[in-house]
Amino acid sequence: MSVYTLGIDVGSTTSKCVVLKNGLELISKSLLTSGTGTSGPEKAINAVLETAGIPETDICYSIATGYGRQSKGLADSDMSELSCHAMGAHFLYPGVKTVIDIGGQDIKAMHIDNGALASFQMNDKCAAGTGRFLEVMAKVLEVDINELGMLGAQSVNPVQISSTCTVFAESEVISQLSKGAAVPDIIAGIHRSVSSKVSGLVHRVGLMEPMLMTGGVTRNQDVVKSLEVDLNCKIIISELSQYAGAIGAAIYAYKKGSKIKE
Numbered sequence: 686m687s688v689y690t691l692g693i694d695v696g697s698t699t700s701k702c703v704v705l706k707n708g709l710e711l712i713s714k715s716l717l718t719s720g721t722g723t724s725g726p727e728k729a730i731n732a733v734l735e736t737a738g739i740p741e742t743d744i745c746y747s748i749a750t751g752y753g754r755q756s757k758g759l760a761d762s763d764m765s766e767l768s769c770h771a772m773g774a775h776f777l778y779p780g781v782k783t784v785i786d787i788g789g790q791d792i793k794a795m796h797i798d799n800g801a802l803a804s805f806q807m808n809d810k811c812a813a814g815t816g817r818f819l820e821v822m823a824k825v826l827e828v829d830i831n832e833l834g835m836l837g838a839q840s841v842n843p844v845q846i847s848s849t850c851t852v853f854a855e856s857e858v859i860s861q862l863s864k865g866a867a868v869p870d871i872i873a874g875i876h877r878s879v880s881s882k883v884s885g886l887v888h889r890v891g892l893m894e895p896m897l898m899t900g901g902v903t904r905n906q907d908v909v910k911s912l913e914v915d916l917n918c919k920i921i922i923s924e925l926s927q928y929a930g931a932i933g934a935a936i937y938a939y940k941k942g943s944k945i946k947e
Contacts, residue, residue, distance in 0.1 A: 690942055691733070691744045692935030693726060693760055694769070694928070695753035697789035698816060699901060700725040701931040702733035704744070708939030713737035714928055726759055746942030748934040752790060764937055766930050767795065767802050773933030774897050775800030777923040782893035785883060785912070785920070786929070787902040789816040794886040796893060806890040812851045814882030816901055821851055822875045825858050826868055833872055837907030840873030847878075854878065873907065880911035887916060897921045899929035 687706050694701040704713045715732035719725025726749075734741055749760035750769040766788075774784040775797060786793040792814050796803040812818045823830040844866050848854045854875070861871050879902075896918055902908055903926040913920050925932065 688745045688939060688942065689737070689739060689743050690935045690938035691730070691747035691760070692769070692931040692933065692938060693730060693747065693749040693751075693754075694766070694930035694934060695726045695749060695751040695756065695759070696930075697752045698820075699789070699927075700729040701928050702726075702729045703928055703931045703935050704733055704737040704739070705932070705935040705939060708936055708943075711925070711932065714925070714931070716927060726753065726756060746938040748938040748941070750930050750934045752788070761938070762941070764934060767793065767805055767807075769930045769933030769937065770899055771795055771797040771802040771933065772800045772936050773929030773931070774899060776932050776936060777899075777925055777929060778895065778897050778921055781895050781897045781921070783887065783890070783896040784929075785887060785896065785898045785900075787814070787816060787879075787883065787898075787900045787908075789901075791815060792883055792886055794883070794890045796890055804890055806886045808882070808886055813854075814879045818851050818854070818879065819875070819902065819905070821855060822858060822872075825855055826862075826871065828868065828872075831904070833876070834905035834907045836869045837872040837876045837905075838910075839869040841867070842870050843873035843877060844870050845877075846871075846874040876905070876907045876911050879908055880915050883912060884915040892916060892918065894918055895921055897923070897926075899926045901927055903927065 713736035715729045717725045717729045747760040749763045754763040784795040792808040795805040
């Protein structure tokens with residue numbers, strides 16, 4: 686008999702859901718660009734169940750993770766995003782040793798061992814280097830955040846953005862614009878600032894290969910390329926990288942749901 690579990694990753698800016706069959710097979714996924722405090726999580730749940738073609742009553746167990754994981758009534762239980770991202774990364778690339786996750790509000794560098802979290806370093810005290818940081822910079826430059834990677838790759842002479850503080854970096858970007866610096870060069874400088882912040886965390890936790898990156902910033906190939914240069918190693922990207930947390934939550938839901946059914 687098939688066992689279906691639901692993993693819900695509620696971030697500050699996006700909501701991701703997956704349905705797994707028997708803890709192994711991903712049968713549906715959904716992503717909405719609305720995070721905690723909005724109707725995004727509920728809409729993402731409805732969308733993933735509709736795609737899976739199963740009613741909510743067929744879900745054996747559900748676990749929520751992420752920034753908004755403790756939203757009332759969202760799931761049967763909740764779990765740390767660190768553990769869920771570690772397990773989800775292992776699902777995406779078995780054997781992975783180091784995971785970088787750049788979220789909307791924080792950055793995590795993790796060591797994992799067979800899907801279990803071994804150690805981590807986390808920057809959650811300010812928005813420097815996070816998805817929110819990139820959103821602010823994109824707004825100042827009046828470009829779509831989804832175009833940052835493409836534009837940054839066009840840079841000929843990257844400018845230096847020395848501050849890692851969002852407020853001060855914003856001032857630097859405005860100053861560079863007033864000096865006539867090309868937008869791609871400013872964006873490349875921003876990406877290198879992010880890379881410097883993230884690689885610092887990785888070095889603190891200790892770099893071990895293979896390395897996988899998760900989160901929405903994986904879509905920004907210029908940031909990924911800068912990180913590969915700074916860390917001097919290949920970074921693995923999966924087409925499901927944004928769903929790592931939700932996948933990990935669904936796997937843990939299978940483990941917990943199976944025990945409940947016994």
